[in-house]
Amino acid sequence: MSFGFFNIPAPVNEPVKEYRPGSPEREAVKQAIATFRSQEADIPMYIGNEEIRTNQKVRLAPPHDHQHTLGYFHEGTAEHVNKAINAALSAKDAWAALPWEHRANIFLKAADLLAGPYRARINAATMLGQSKNAYQAEIDSACELIDFLRFNAKYMAEIYAQQPNSASGVWNRLEYRPLEGFVFALTPFNFTAIAGNLPAAPAMLGNTIVWKPAYTQVLSANVFMEVLKEAGLPDGVINLIYVDGPVAGDIIFNHADFAGIHFTGSTKVFQTIWGEIGANIHKYKSYPRIVGETGGKDFVLVHETADADEVAVGLVRGAFEYQGQKCSAASRAYIPSNLWSAVESKVKQFLSEVKMGGVEDFTNFVNAVIDERAFKKISAYIDEAKKSDQVEIVAGGNYDGSKGYFIEPTVIKVQDPAYRTMCEEIFGPVLSVYVYEPSYFDSIIKTVDQTSEYALTGSIFAKDRYIIERVSKALENAAGNFYINDKPTGAVVGQQPFGGARASGTNDKAGSALNLYRWLSARTIKETYVPPRHFGYPFLEAE
Known part of the structure; x- marks a missing residue:
């Protein structure tokens, strides 16, 4: 029998089909x-x-x-x-x-x-x-x-x-x-x-x-x-x-x-x-x-130089695609006060356009969470947030498990960056937001690093290259996959090897x-x- 050194066919990422009507x-x-x-x-x-x-x-x-x-x-x-x-x-x-x-x-x-x-x-x-x-x-x-x-x-x-x-x-x-x-x-x-x-x-x-x-x-x-x-x-x-x-x-x-x-x-x-x-x-x-x-408690850190529309898209996609049930899903965001009004408005607009329901209807962006146990756990976080005078439900907050385990994409604005939903893995369509004054950016970097035991994914939105470089270094141990001006999800095989350290x-x-x-x-x-x-x-x- 003859042997040889063999070359595997060069792999190319499989093209993603679009599933347009009539395709x-x-x-x-x-x-x-x-x-x-x-x-x-x-x-x-x-x-x-x-x-x-x-x-x-x-x-x-x-x-x-x-x-x-x-x-x-x-x-x-x-x-x-x-x-x-x-x-x-x-x-x-x-x-x-x-x-x-x-x-x-x-x-x-x-x-x-x-x-x-x-x-x-x-x-x-x-x-x-x-x-x-x-x-x-x-x-x-x-x-x-x-x-x-x-x-x-x-x-x-x-x-x-x-x-x-x-x-x-x-x-x-x-x-x-x-x-x-x-x-x-x-x-x-x-x-x-x-x-x-x-x-x-x-x-x-x-x-x-x-x-x-x-x-x-x-x-x-x-x-x-x-x-x-x-x-x-x-x-x-x-x-x-x-x-x-x-x-x-x-x-x-x-x-x-x-x-x-x-x-x-x-x-x-x-x-x-x-x-x-x-x-x-x-x-x-x-x-x-x-x-x-x-696990992960994946973050989005926004600098005052960021583009509000880009941030809003990153948050909606990063937090709510597959109902937030990705290990990499955006779960906590830190947004400067100079951008919050614009980001909030755009996020609300996007979520008003989002449809929720079964997968058989291709116009539904959001579907159900995986089972009754997950449904009860996630909805309990939302119920607790509704009762707190330290928390504002910015969007969503409703849920219904009668036919399927449906939970609306929910955005929670907190006054305390150490509030439960900013720290604990929820694994559902809940995004917690802390609004900070731009002058406190350096302390917010430390807050991002120290808030969670996890270190899976995270992102920075900024136009200032010095800021991007500084945050990349300061948070080098906070995320195994770090994204610049993008949502913290969507790692592609051969392009972004995936995994995190710490408790991740x-x-x-x-x-x-x-x-x-x-x-x-x-x-x-x-x-x-x-x-x-x-x-x-x-x-x-x-x-």
Whole structure:
């Protein structure tokens, strides 16, 4: 058999379709939505070569129409966690030994399937299951997931090509092995792309995976598994289970072959997991890799030189696209008094034009929050704000959960920059604003840095380049993704690697080679062609 050094096709970001009236993509996704709504899905777990169904079925419903049943998935038990681990370990040797270009081809084919025949299906599943409008679904479940698969294949090839220098008479080599054991992917509801990338990235590098998605994302997770299977992913490489978190964690974090976790979710859960891993560290064959992206309390800092219209657009899009349920969503804003009147007026104008409702109506900008628990949590913040004499509801403030979990885009103006909604992660369509005097700008920079435990995203709006440079330096640890004159959301794979530090995670930058290094264990090989035949060195010779 002949071998060679192979070049991955140069990745290009997947073009975002617009879904204009009458467009083919609009008609295709409408048909896919109708198909999903006309039948009840029966979604199994995928363990090894089996599709497993149980006696415990969990109902799936659109968050914007919670009386409608999309179908059911089959919930597992501890038995299925153990079975998934065994399947992953059984598949590991053959998968790790498969030449890397063949692993890459599977995921590149999956990307093309998503870009073509599965595009409408994955978008419709995301729209219905996670209540995303067509555009938000397109940039997530189609484009970003496609980009993750294509760019990660390119990064993998570039990593493998990195080799050490060799002295005369020696050949030094680096092997990039997968981790020893299995990887646990614990994925969130809010991005289908993240939920797909967390198991796919380590799998591409030769690892085998136990994948547990959020229950509210199962519909689109199942479509991605359909894509992977059609692309030729071998049985047991990615094992998809639906099991209660503590049940899964109790088994996985006590298993000797646990090699790492790829996580996106809440800070509290991640810290709990980290503690469990630490307590069990003596049980593992290797020190597990812990990679996580968690919460955010993302800021928009506005300088007196900023353009009010640009700020208003950044706030409305940054805070209220996908109902503020992005880890990167603008949640707190600091606006100078000289601009506040103009910004407030423009934000109110924009929000008066925003429609809210189900995803099936493409004129709706805002849809429902993910479930009843989120609805109650977010509405409680709004109710508390309404009762406070230190807070003014500038826009929105209403909600209705009778048909769907709908909460109006809400803007809260606070008198105290340490008020709860300025500090705590809400994860919903609530933007808190503090208006400051321009002369206090330097102290506001410190307030931005010190208010939150998080450090995920943030932005500065300013026309003064000296101010932009100063803020960029002063807030270098306050945001892993920092935006200048733009909203703090919308990171693109290959352009803005995503992740934050502090309580926002390990900052391992999904969408870059930095993340892939975490799923590799390098072995250095030195081969000496003519070994010495005596232990001595020249310095030992007598004068």
